[in-house]
Amino acid sequence: MKKMIDxxxxxxxxxxxxxxxxxxxxxxxxxxxxxxKIIKGNFEKQLMNYKKKGVE
Structure with a gap:
């Protein structure tokens, strides 16, 4: 990833x-x-792992 950004x-x-x-x-x-595409994928993974408070 660093090489790509560089x-x-x-x-x-x-x-x-x-x-x-x-x-x-x-x-x-x-x-x-x-x-x-990589950034969007990482963000979507974070959203999928997000849990609302009080909801299990």
């Missing part, structure tokens, strides 16, 4: 400084989608 950040900074090639743009988009 790569996303690298591509972001490179896009601001020099621009990205088409291949890098596609990689950036793919990595961002994959990252969001």
């Amino acid at each position: 790569r996303i950040n690298f591509l972001y900074h490179k896009s601001k400084e020099n621009g990205l090639t088409e291949q890098e743009k596609l990689e950036q988009e793919r990595l961002r989608k994959q990252y969001v």
Whole structure:
């Protein structure tokens, strides 16, 4: 996960400084989608494990 975030950040900074090639743009988009999918999955797991007070 850390490598993915580092790569996303690298591509972001490179896009601001020099621009990205088409291949890098596609990689950036793919990595961002994959990252969001992971975050959503983790959040859904947390919600499934959540119990309301007084309900068992």
